[in-house]
Amino acid sequence: MSDVSMIELIRDAADKAAARGDTIAARNYYRAVLAQQPHDVDAMLALAQLIPVVSERQRLIAQAQVLEPDNPAVVAAAAENEKIITQGLKIIIVPTNDTQSSDALEAVPPKPLVMCAVHATMEATLRCTSCDRPMCVRCTIPNEVGQLCPTCRYKRIPERYRSSLQHWVIAGGISAVLATIIPIPLVFLLSIPFIGPLLYLAGGMLIGSLSAQITLKLTAKRGRTMIMACGIGVGLGSLIAMIILFGSNISLMLLLLTVLSIALAIRSLQQTLP
């Protein structure tokens, strides 16, 4: 069978699926036609009619307009889409059914689409189990109580994990100051062979644990973002300490020690601010 007759078969299946109201199958068939013939304006328009997502409809119609701006079907589709958008996004999909009488079409009133409360161009397929707002697939992350909208999801995060910029600045500031100051009295340890560098490394743990404890006292916040804010502070402070202590004489060994002590500090942060 040639490619062309194959495509015509798929198009035929698409038309039939659309006619009997099976929009999902019809959409898949028209997409298959477009995959083979990306410039098929007829398939584009037919698919656009069946798509509830406004942005995708618009994209398809715009594509058709580029290809055949004077085609009366394209002009009509664009005008129709414009009308739908100005009418407030209430898209109504009516299956184009030639065999059905117009009476039968009227007997089944078309259901207007409900749009997502957060994403105005997305069709809502579910409702938030907490506030009952309509939600799209992008908003629906299932959790133990069902489906929650982003707002309700945020509200359910325990207070201690809801940190904001102000808390991050405090966390980062404290950690930076401690990471700058603590290595200064410890630097003499580096001259002691073997055991010295190990003790110096313990300073990293001290920095991490002190930063975490003071941060917790001042902000009462914990969690990943707080650990991250402290970690950035420790990194910055360590850099400043290195420059103060060694200037441009930073050896590879020192660099390694510093990186290891930052890692140890972050480990302590994770243990204190889980």
Ligand SMILES: [Zn+2]
């Ligand atoms: Zn909600």
Ligand SMILES: [Zn+2]
């Ligand atoms: Zn949404």
